[in-house]
Amino acid sequence: MSELxxxxxxxxxxxxxxxxxxxxxxxxxxxxxxxxxxxLVYVELPEVGQDVxxxxxxxxxxxxxxxxxxxxxxxxxxVAVNEDLAxxxxxxxxxxxxxxxxxxxxxxxxxxxxxxxxxxxxxxVVDELDD
Amino acid sequence: xxxxxxxxxIFDKSRSGRRAFAQAPATTAAAAIPAAxxxxxxxxxxxxxxxxxxxxxxxxSQMNFxxxxxxxxxxxxxxxxxxxxxxxxxxxxxxxxxxxxSPVSHGQGFLSCMYELQEMLKDVTGMKGVSLTPMAGAQGExxxxxxxxxxxxxxxxxxRMEIICPDAAHGTNPATATMCGCLVREVPTGxxxxxxFDALKAAVGPKTAxxxxxxxxxxxxxxxxxxxxxxxxxxxxxxxxxxGANLNAILGKxxxxxxxxxxxxxxxxxxxxxxxxxGGPGSGAVxxxxxxxxxxxxxxxxxxxxxxxxxxxxxxxxxxxxxxxRLSGFMGNSGxxxxxxxxxxxxxxxxxxxxxxxxxxxxxxxxARLGEAGFELxxxxxxxxxxxxxxxxxxxxxxxxxxxxxxxxxxDKNYHAPTTYFPLLVPECLLIEPTETESKETLDNFVAAMIxxxxxxxxxxxxxxxAPYTMPVRRLDDVKAARQLDLRYQPDxx
Numbered sequence: 001m002s003e004l005x006x007x008x009x010x011x012x013x014x015x016x017x018x019x020x021x022x023x024x025x026x027x028x029x030x031x032x033x034x035x036x037x038x039x040l041v042y043v044e045l046p047e048v049g050q051d052v053x054x055x056x057x058x059x060x061x062x063x064x065x066x067x068x069x070x071x072x073x074x075x076x077x078x079v080a081v082n083e084d085l086a087x088x089x090x091x092x093x094x095x096x097x098x099x100x101x102x103x104x105x106x107x108x109x110x111x112x113x114x115x116x117x118x119x120x121x122x123x124x125v126v127d128e129l130d131d
Numbered sequence: 132x133x134x135x136x137x138x139x140x141i142f143d144k145s146r147s148g149r150r151a152f153a154q155a156p157a158t159t160a161a162a163a164i165p166a167a168x169x170x171x172x173x174x175x176x177x178x179x180x181x182x183x184x185x186x187x188x189x190x191x192s193q194m195n196f197x198x199x200x201x202x203x204x205x206x207x208x209x210x211x212x213x214x215x216x217x218x219x220x221x222x223x224x225x226x227x228x229x230x231x232x233s234p235v236s237h238g239q240g241f242l243s244c245m246y247e248l249q250e251m252l253k254d255v256t257g258m259k260g261v262s263l264t265p266m267a268g269a270q271g272e273x274x275x276x277x278x279x280x281x282x283x284x285x286x287x288x289x290x291r292m293e294i295i296c297p298d299a300a301h302g303t304n305p306a307t308a309t310m311c312g313c314l315v316r317e318v319p320t321g322x323x324x325x326x327x328f329d330a331l332k333a334a335v336g337p338k339t340a341x342x343x344x345x346x347x348x349x350x351x352x353x354x355x356x357x358x359x360x361x362x363x364x365x366x367x368x369x370x371x372x373x374x375g376a377n378l379n380a381i382l383g384k385x386x387x388x389x390x391x392x393x394x395x396x397x398x399x400x401x402x403x404x405x406x407x408x409x410g411g412p413g414s415g416a417v418x419x420x421x422x423x424x425x426x427x428x429x430x431x432x433x434x435x436x437x438x439x440x441x442x443x444x445x446x447x448x449x450x451x452x453x454x455x456x457r458l459s460g461f462m463g464n465s466g467x468x469x470x471x472x473x474x475x476x477x478x479x480x481x482x483x484x485x486x487x488x489x490x491x492x493x494x495x496x497x498x499a500r501l502g503e504a505g506f507e508l509x510x511x512x513x514x515x516x517x518x519x520x521x522x523x524x525x526x527x528x529x530x531x532x533x534x535x536x537x538x539x540x541x542x543d544k545n546y547h548a549p550t551t552y553f554p555l556l557v558p559e560c561l562l563i564e565p566t567e568t569e570s571k572e573t574l575d576n577f578v579a580a581m582i583x584x585x586x587x588x589x590x591x592x593x594x595x596x597x598a599p600y601t602m603p604v605r606r607l608d609d610v611k612a613a614r615q616l617d618l619r620y621q622p623d624x625x
Contacts, residue, residue: 036558041613064609065552067302089614 002031002126005097009113010122011073016097017116020104024079025111028101029061029070029092032126037063040089045081046103052076054115059102061092073116076105138603141177141187142622151181175622194603196547198407202573204497206518206550206562207301207349209379209401213470216477217404221469231461235444241469242443245462246432248472255475255483256378256395257388258418262427264463271396271415272307272343272374277455278394278419278426279341279370280311285426285453291340291368297326299350299554301376304343313340320556324352324510332363339369346390347377347516349554350509351494351562361391370394370422378402379566380491380517383484387418394419403471412464414471425453430462489567490517493574497565500578505585509557518564520557521549527559532588532595534559537581539598539606544580 009017014033018026034040044060052058054075061068081103085091092100117125179187196203203210221227229241249261265271276294283291294308295316305315316334319327326344335342342364346354354360361371373387373395379402387395399405399414407413419427430445448454462468478486498519502508509520526532538548538561550562565574587593597606 039610041610064613066555 002035003097004031004119004123004126006119008097008119009073010117010119010125011071012117012122012125013071013073015070015073017073017111018097019111024104024106025074025076026101026104027058027070027073028096030122031096032129033068034093034096034100037061037068038065039063040092043085043089043092043102045083045085046078048078048081050078051108052078052105061089061102070102072105074105074107074111075109076107078103078105080104139187140620141179141184142175142620144179144183144187145177147178149178149180151179151184153181196542201545201547202565202569202577203547204549204563204565204577205547206351206520206564207376207553208407208550209398209517209564209566210407210547211379211401211404211566212568213404213406214474214477217470217473218406220473221466226469227466231465235442239443241465242432242445243441244469244472245465246434246443248468248475249432251472251475252397252416252418255383255386256397256418257386258392258395259388259420260424260427260431261416261418262429262431263414263416263468264428264430264458265396265415265417266459266463267413268376268396268398268400268415269303269307270458271398271417272303273310274415274417274428274455274458275372275394275396276307276311276313276341276343278417278423278428279372280313281426281453281455282370282423283340288368290338293338294340294372295331295334295342295364295369297344297348299324299345299348299556300343301345301349301374304345304374308343320348320350324348324350324513325355326360328356328359331360335364335367335369337368339364339367341370341372341393343372343374344392345374345376346387347380347518349376349562350556351516351519352510352513353380353516357390365391375402377516377518380487382487382490383480384487388420392420394423399467399471404474405467405470412467414464414467416463416468425451426455427451428456428458429454430457432462486567487517490565491515493565493567493569494518494563496571497563497574497578500574501563501581504578504582506581509560517566518562520554521561521563522557523559523561526585526588530585530588530592532585534561536595536598537561537584540584540595541580542599543601544584546577546580 010030014030016028016030020026040061040063042062046052046058052072052075054072056072057069058072059070061070082101094100198210198212226241229238235242245263249263252261265274292313293316294313295318296304296308297320298317299320308315318330318334321327344354346357348354364371370393371391373392375395375397378397382402395418397416399416400407405414429447429451433444433446435442435444494515494517498508498515501521506521507525509522523532523534523537534551538551541548552560553562599605
């Protein structure tokens with residue numbers, strides 16, 4: 001059973017989003033995603049200042065089993081990336097919702113929650129995969 | 132074989148001044164090298180006796196798993212037997228001693244073999260032209276997509292930058308598209324392993340340069356709507372690329388050219404039984420239809436009839452001015468090409484069909500036996516092609532026996548592991564390809580080994596987390612290996 005904080009929004013591609021007080025959004029991958037990938041060995045991060053489109057490739061996470069794209073759940077401009085992941089990609093394994101955050105971006109438009117998943121709806125996606 | 136010294140290097144055996152007479156340096160003075168350019172210290176080379184050297188390398192070779200020693204059901208790799216006759220004939224001194232720059236009149240025999248190989252590959256794939264020059268599968272793929280790009284560019288159709296790849300594709304496909312400057316559009320797979328046709332419909336358009344397909348796919352099933360896929364992509368102005376990885380399944384039965392593919396690469400080291408080396412040398416011949424003929428990589432071997440005499444020659448820049456260019460200095464890996472030529476001549480047309488018949492029979496037999504034994508097949512409703520997928524999802528959950536654990540446990544039972552964790556779509560997957568050259572007894576013994584491993588885990592609580600136990604190298608810490616790369620021998624580091 002993977003951890004699933006109730007105050008975040010999710011995508012079916014296993015990213016999570018947290019709205020910050022300054023209007024930016026922090027994004028990472030879920031506990032389920034890090035578990036499925038296994039021990040991460042490399043993270044490719046975007047540049048700060050880069051614009052990303054909704055559903056565009058934003059980062060790459062690579063484990064001993066697979067390399068996987070991380071998609072931008074919303075469009076916007078990258079305002080920060082988690083530089084620590086360059087040396088310690090395993091932070092995503094250890095703390096996917098905390099120290100393992102990947103990027104922070106400033107949304108281009110107001111966030112349309114209809115395109116994202118609530119914790120319960122994301123749990124349903126995970127449950128279906130675990131069948 | 133399990134000696135604690137199995138990781139000892141030839142350098143560890145080195146003693147100053149020790150000689151191997153077969154390899155002793157010449158005592159006569161070398162060419163006149165200016166004194167200022169001569170080194171003053173000895174190069175760091177191992178100094179060992181001839182017998183030490185023979186023992187060292189013989190023992191290293193015995194540590195290998197190989198097709199000559201063990202069953203090697205590595206999915207997607209077609210690890211079939213490499214007949215000795217192919218080696219023997221390719222090593223004839225008239226071939227092996229041929230200088231690549233010697234005049235064509237001196238190499239007519241070699242050139243005729245290459246020409247006939249081109250013709251046979253055209254025939255068996257249904258394509259209009261074949262170039263043998265790509266040095267490996269990846270280069271063949273690169274040539275294929277480069278030709279698709281060149282075709283669109285020659286028509287002034289510069290907007291076509293997207294290559295469509297199914298999510299089940301070999302990782303080389305999107306990598307190739309990217310290397311050729313294209314953007315990759317991924318389309319999902321449906322529940323029975325076919326491409327999701329509606330998603331494909333939505334993906335094709337005026338930006339589509341082409342689609343890269345493996346058929347049968349990496350999921351081990353035949354793409355049933357291939358004709359509709361071909362029409363859809365062609366109607367949108369795109370071309371179809373056939374990844375030849377799984378050609379063994381359909382050899383002599385269905386031709387990619389008849390499925391309307393425009394370009395194909397063939398892994399001669401898979402389908403046509405040239406040896407899989409330690410990463411090379413491979414051979415990635417490409418076949419094209421009429422549309423792409425002018426763009427083939429060079430050189431290609433041509434044939435002229437003059438005054439009743441047949442003469443073979445190289446076709447290069449002058450003959451194919453629109454060619455994507457040279458991919459190798461001379462003629463690809465010509466020794467590998469010769470082996471493929473001998474293999475095809477030995478099989479003949481009827482033999483070619485028996486290859487795919489027995490490759491698929493062996494795969495379906497093995498899949499059926501493993502299914503009966505309680506293993507979960509990923510696509511139970513589909514007939515396997517030449518390979519199939521078992522998912523260890525259930526065993527991973529119930530007794531913590533993952534795909535990696537059973538793969539490592541198989542090594543202790545003297546079987547090379549199947550491909551693990553590919554394709555990524557299927558969790559805890561084993562991709563199993565027995566090939567046509569294995570006997571029923573070998574397949575039965577493999578099933579017995581698989582059952583033994585799972586039974587021991589379920590009934591006796593045996594764990595395989597540390598397996599393999601009997602190999603020269605035990606379970607590696609692949610995470611540490613990736614995070615702390617240590618590849619170079621450093622003599623001063625102990």
